[in-house]
Structures are given as C-alpha cells and as structure tokens.
C-alpha cells in the first residue's frame with residue numbers, strides 16, 4: 071500500500087506563452103484513489119498528458135518513475151504497454167460502432183489475419199461485468215447515455231490490463247446516480263488492485279472517495295493531503311486551490327424580480343422526425359423579467375431539446391404550441407430569428423457545437439454578434455480585440471492573449487469563452503445549458519456573480535443544470551423535467567433535493 | 577534587432593511565408609536552367625496570363641474547400657460558359673457588353689444550382705458536382721457539336737485574354753524608352769498605397785495600445801515588400817505592361833481577400849468551415865453561406881471561362897478539361913485545409929503561380945509531358961506535407 075506506483079519529479083512543460091507546469095512533483099501510492107484538483111488551467115490535464123505520452127519524452131523536462139523504473143514514453147502506446155490507461159476529458163468512443171467493437175478497438179483479438187468476433191464478444195462481456203454494466207454488447211455506443219458510455223470507456227481501459235487508471239473529469243457530464251455508480255466502481259477496482267487518479271471539480275465527490283488529494287495551482291504543486299489523517303475538507307481544498315477563502319459558494323442576489331413575463335411557452339410539443347420520437351410533450355412554463363429559473367432533471371430528460379426547440383429549432387423538430395415573447399406570439403425559424411428576438415442559448419457541448427476550436431478566443435467571443443463591431447459589413451478587428459480583452463478580464467479567462475486558439479485553452483476556460491460569447495450578444499433571455507460543467511469553484515463563483523449581475527440589470531436566465539445544489543443555490547423557481555414533460559414546479563424556498571429527485575424520476 | 581530575432585520571426589511565420597519562398601526557389605531554379613529565359617519580361621507576362629484562369633478558379637475553390645465542400649463541375653462549366661459566350665457573340669451576333677454580364681450571371685446561377693441539393697438536402701458536394709461535371713461536359717459537346725471549334729473574332733472579347741492596358745506615352749518616347757509608363761505609374765501607386773495602409777494599420781493598433789512589431793522589423797518589412805513590388809513592376813513594364821488578365825486576376829484576389837478577411841460575410845464563411853453546428857447555433861445560416869460560396873464559385877468559373885476562351889480566341893469542345901483538378905491542386909498548394917475553416921485567398925494565388933510556373937518552366941525546358949505530370953504531382957504532395965507538418969509545430 072505504501073510503495074509508490076508512480077513518481078513524477080520536477081516536471082516542467084512549456085507552451086508558447088504559457089508555462090503550463092513548472093517543477094511539479096506528483097506521487098501516487100499503489101492501491102489508492104488519488105484525486106488531483108485545481109483551478110481551470112492549473113495544469114491537471116497537461117500533467118496527465120505528460121504521463122501518458124501524449125507529450126512525448128523530450129517535450130517536457132523532469133523524470134517519470136512507474137513501478138520503480140524510469141520511463142521515457144514516446145507515445146500513448148508506450149504508456150499503455152506499461153499499464154497506464156487514461157480516459158480523457160472528452161470521450162473517445164466511436165459512436166457508430168458497437169460496444170464490444172469499441173472495447174477492443176485498437177487491440178483486437180485476432181485469429182490469423184481476421185478478427186475473432188466470438189472471443190471479442192466474450193472478452194467484452196467479461197469487461198462489462200467488471201464495470202457492472204448490464205447491456206447488450208452489440209448495441210451502438212451512440213444509443214447509450216453518457217453515464218453508460220463512461221463505463222464503456224472504463225471497460226475499454228480495463229481490457230488492456232491496466233495498473234494505473236487515470237480519469238480526467240469523468241463525472242462532469244454525469245448525473246448523481248451515475249456519479250455514485252462510477253465512484254462505487256472505482257472503490258471496487260481499488261479492491262481488485264487497480265490504482266486510480268481522478269481529476270474532478272466536484273469537491274464533494276473528491277472528499278467522499280479520495281485516499282489522497284494533490285492540489286495544483288498555476289502549474290505548481292501546492293500540497294498533497296492525506297484523507298485518512300483527516301486533512302481533507304471542502305474549505306481546505308478551496309483555500310489551497312484558489313489561494314483565498316470562499317465562504318459562500320452561491321453569492322447573494324440583491325434586487326427584486328418583477329412580475330412582467332418575458333417568455334411564455336404554452337402546450338409546447340415537439341416531435342423529432344429524424345429519430346422518429348416525441349421529444350417534448352405539453353410543456354408549459356414562463357420566465358419573468360429579472361428571474362433565474364432552474365431546469366432540473368436527469369440526463370436525457372429533454373431539457374436540452376426544450377432549449378433548442380425554443381432557440382429557433384435548429385434540429386428541425388415538428389413543433390406544436392405557442393411561444394410568446396413579451397406577450398407577442400413569435401415563430402422562430404432559425405437560431406438567427408431567436409437571437410434577433412432576444413434569446414441566447416449557450417450549449418452544453420462546447421466542443422461539439424459551442425465553439426470553433428481552430429479559431430481564436432476573440433473570434434469565438436464575437437461570432438454571434440459581429441454586427442456590433444462592424445461597420446457596413448466590415449469587421450473592425452481592433453474593436454474586436456478590445457471587446458474580447460474586456461471579457462477575458464471580466465471572466466478571468468486564462469489565456470496569454472485573445473489571439474490564442476481556443477483548442478489550446480483548458481476545458482474550464484473554454485467554457486468561459488462560450489459564456490462570454492453569449493454575454494456579448496446581450497440578450498433579454500439567456501439560456502445556459504450546464505454553464506458550470508467542468509469549471510472550478512473559483513470560476514463558478516465568478517459565473518454565478520455575473521449571472522446575478524445580469525438579472526439585477528433586468529436580464530432573465532434559464533439555467534439547465536444537473537447539479538442539484540447549483541439549481542437550488544441559484545434559482546428563484548425550479549421546473550423539473552422528466553421524459554420530455556414538466557413534472558413539477560417549485561419555488562426554491564420549498565424545494566429540496568429529495569423532492570426534486572422524486573419528481574425527476576416520476 | 578539581431579539575426580536571432582529575425583530567425584525567430586521567420587520560424588513563427590514559416591507557414592505564411594513558406595509558399596512565397598517556394599515560389600521564389602522554383603522561379604530561381606527555372607531561371608538558372610533556362611539561362612534567364614524564364615525570368616524575361618516576355619515569359620513572365622506570358623506566365624501570368626496563363627495563370628489567370630486557374631488563379632481565378634483557385635480563389636473560388638479555396639472558399640468552397642474552406643466550408644468543407646468541393647466543386648468538381650467547374651472545369652467543364654468554365655468550358656461550357658466559354659462556348660456560350662462564343663455562340664452569343666458569333667452565332668447570335670450579340671454585343672460583347674451584353675454577352676459578358678449574361679455569361680457571368682449564368683455562372684452564378686450554375687453555382688447556385690450545384691449548391692441547391694448540397695444545402696437543401698445535404699447531398700455530398702462531391703456527388704452533386706460530379707453530376708455537374710458530367711452534365712456540363714455533355715452540354716459543352718452539344719454546343720460545339722455542329723461547328724466544332726468556334727472562332728471568336730470580336731476584338732474587345734479577345735483583348736481580355738491577350739491585350740494589355742494602354743499607355744499614355746508611346747513606348748519609344750525618349751523618357752524611359754522601352755518601358756510601359758502607365759504600368760510603372762500603377763506600380764508606384766501600389767507601393768505608396770501599400771506603405772500608407774501598413775502605417776495606418778500600425779497606428780490604429782497603437783491607438784488601442786496593442787502590441788506592434790518593433791519598428792526596425794516594420795521598416796524592414798516595408799523595404800522588402802517595396803523591392804518585390806518594384807521588381808514585379810519593372811519586369812512587367814519591360815514587355816507590354818500590365819495585361820488585362822493580370823488586372824482582372826489582381827482585382828479578383830484583392831476583392832475576395834478583403835471579403836474573406838475583413839467582412840462579416842468572410843467571418844461567417846470561416847465559422848461555417850470551422851464548425852458548422854456551432855455556426856448555426858450562433859445565428860449564422862449555413863445554407864445561406866453555402867449558396868453564397870457556390871454562387872461566388874460559379875461567378876469565378878464564368879470569369880475563368882471567359883478568360884480562357886478569350887485567350888484562345890475560340891471555344892473548343894475540350895475547353896476547361898482538368899481545370900477543376902488544377903485549381904484544387906493550386907488551392908491545396910496555397911495552404912487550404914481539407915478539414916475546413918483554414919485557408920487564404922492570397923494563398924490560392926501563390927498556389928496557382930507555383931503550379932503554373934512549374935508547367936511554364938518545364939515547357940520552356942521541353943520536358944516530356946509524362947514527366948511533367950509526375951513532377952506536378954510530387955510538388956503537390958510536398959506542399960501538402962509541408963503544410964500539415966508546419967501546422968502541427970504551431971500547436
């Protein structure tokens with residue numbers, strides 16, 4: 071138990087303009103669950119990429135010892151061979167392939183030149199049993215929920231005889247049940263002898279599961295804490311992560327909301343012709359000026375579909391129902407119509423359909439509102455840089471300049487860019503879909519503060535979130551969605567986690 | 577400033593300047609091999625006129641590739657539209673001033689037609705434009721079937737591909753004899769305009785308190801570009817001056833470069849190429865952008881057809897053969913990325929120049945046509961490999 075399985079010593083890694091890691095040391099003991107925490111851009115993902123050979127030996131300075139031996143991984147294949155498997159922040163499964171094909175992708179079981187499918191399925195089944203996932207291995211990955219996809223990823227990692235399993239924010243996109251399930255599995259694997267490193271911004275789960283916690287800040291190791299000696303608590307972690315104390319995670323909001331209804335949705339039904347199913351059924355809700363309304367529910371309950379169907383219906387649902395903005399019935403045929411009508415929607419999937427990764431920070435921030443910074447159709451690049459820099463500072467986006475490509479930003483900072491983009495549109499109704507997914511406590515606080523400021527100025531916000539505490543902490547009212555219907559409405563003062571969960575699963 | 581700074585700047589910008597360097601190297605090699613014939617005023621004028629119709633197509637193709645599509649129909653469409661122009665002028669005795677706009681409009685319509693199944697139904701552009709390739713090939717044969725090659729006698733029309741801008745002084749006047757004075761004057765204007773706009777851009781950046789390159793670097797850049805522009809002007813003025821083809825080509829590149837870089841429309845094009853879903857959710861109509869880009873491609877195809885027919889002073893049943901692949905090659909040599917969202921209009925001009933310099937130089941040397949293809953293929957491969965690897969280094 072006490073022998074280190076992994077030692078990383080004095081790791082330094084530079085990117086143009088950014089010192090991502092400076093002299094970081096990181097030690098993991100055999101058979102423990104080791105959590106790695108830190109603010110967005112602290113260098114967590116980079117450290118793990120150094121370990122797994124994504125940044126090959128020579129690209130960084132420092133030493134890596136795995137099972138007592140010095141390692142010089144040149145590629146992911148090298149680290150996998152040594153017994154290190156990493157599950158990235160963004161899932162790396164092939165959606166169109168079956169579960170068993172995915173599990174053994176890249177190390178197929180062969181008979182002669184061809185794949186031995188029977189053995190493959192048998193092995194896949196074993197792995198699925200290990201992660202306690204009871205599904206048909208022939209089903210396609212795209213038909214599984216995110217939680218199950220995550221488990222398939224782990225099954226895939228386990229099939230490679232892993233000794234050290236690294237999970238980069240595996241729970242960011244999971245609901246509470248799936249989270250619990252995953253944490254359970256990690257404990258179970260620990261008992262089987264698999265060591266894990268877990269990166270997470272959800273401090274509650276870190277406290278629940280960690281044997282040891284290492285905190286990074288600005289590319290440096292701040293401290294390593296032992297849970298058994300009682301060194302780990304939320305307050306302590308936050309203090310080390312942010313460098314100051316945050317007492318109230320949900321900032322106070324001043325000002326009162328008015329009774330003016332800005333968005334009124336009645337008997338809203340949507341049918342998805344591509345999938346051939348009903349996605350929304352008889353949804354009725356409203357949103358008042360200066361109000362934050364939370365939408366709670368399980369993954370896949372139809373909240374994102376609801377948001378998109380209101381936001382100009384880009385997926386081409388067949389819609390029945392009435393949508394009123396400030397008492398005017400409107401028909402929004404495209405996101406452009408919606409934006410012109412004063413609605414903005416920040417998507418939950420920032421990489422898939424939120425940001426243009428190959429473009430830089432400024433271009434992403436201004437994209438939805440280019441006319442603001444252009445005259446007669448010509449973009450004023452200087453005004454653009456100025457605007458983007460203002461948002462960079464207001465939201466504390468960590469990037470050497472607004473001319474950095476977004477793909478080079480850490481996950482949480484990408485999320486901030488995505489929020490900044492919609493703030494620049496300055497809508498009347500802002501729909502935020504999982505706005506704090508993958509964001510550290512400090513930045514969450516910043517985003518909450520901004521939300522409060524916006525509603526105080528008269529904006530109305532719809533917040534879709536799978537984190538119940540956040541919904542409870544920030545909303546004035548809460549709607550609960552389940553299977554495409556609204557199953558309840560609660561004023562926050564009356565709402566509890568239990569009540570919400572009950573309605574969400576009804 | 578030290579040599580080291582220069583090296584660093586060069587390394588950081590190698591992707592942007594790589595193609596220029598390649599072009600200069602290729603030109604130097606051919607100049608050496610042909611004992612100077614390649615760089616003669618006469619040959620350069622000829623080379624630029626040859627480049628015209630491919631460069632114009634490459635500009636459009638770059639936009640099409642940026643939004644993750646391809647248009648295979650442009651080769652025979654340009655041949656077909658050239659033949660239509662010939663028919664209008666010769667068989668229908670229409671004025672050239674009616675013919676030219678009519679053909680350009682037809683080009684736009686053809687481009688929109690290709691975009692229709694692509695934008696509305698999501699048909700892959702490869703397939704949609706392959707259908708166009710077949711259709712326009714057939715159409716071209718149909719138009720030229722009764723007459724075969726149609727000879728175009730119209731003076732104005734043939735001047736587009738063969739004529740030169742007039743001069744305000746006779747060439748043999750005692751002042752700078754043998755040189756085209758208007759070309760010199762225009763070159764001078766271009767240099768002045770370049771310097772003023774660079775200084776303005778720098779000032780405006782400083783007004784916002786943005787970082788600007790050190791002033792000695794800036795001056796060096798100005799001097800370098802002045803020399804290049806001056807040399808080009810000098811070489812061109814030494815023959816007949818600027819040809820109409822070059823004027824058209826430059827105008828097309830400048831206008832489209834401006835649209836791509838500076839305008840909202842240009843931003844929308846790059847956004848659609850970079851991530852179509854994100855663009856749509858940002859309020860950009862992907863359909864509209866697709867129609868616009870294919871429409872522009874159609875317009876440029878018509879222009880290319882006019883340039884080519886004018887240059888040959890006739891429309892032939894094989895006009896436009898393989899143009900689509902030539903301009904795709906030029907676009908890729910110019911640094912456009914198949915993954916979408918990346919590429920420059922000026923790059924496509926340089927790509928076309930590289931590609932046509934190879935053809936022109938090898939023709940001067942009398943290289944066997946079979947070997948010419950092999951070398952062109954090799955250069956394309958090297959260019960794309962260079963592009964992909966330098967792009968990685970940046971990350």
Ligand SMILES: Nc1ncnc2c1ncn2[C@@H]1O[C@H](COP(=O)(O)OP(=O)(O)OP(=O)(O)O)[C@@H](O)[C@H]1O
Pocket residue numbers: 085086088089090108109110111112113114115116117468469477478479480481482483508510971
């Ligand atoms: N390829 C890259 N090029 C340039 N800078 C990079 C690159 N990758 C990461 N960085 C920078 O290195 C720093 C550390 O990033 P990293 O992704 O490791 O953060 P993180 O701790 O995982 O954050 P998050 O919690 O937001 O995922 C950030 O400032 C980021 O912008």
Ligand SMILES: [Mg+2]
Pocket residue numbers: 114115116159238480481
């Ligand atoms: Mg990360």
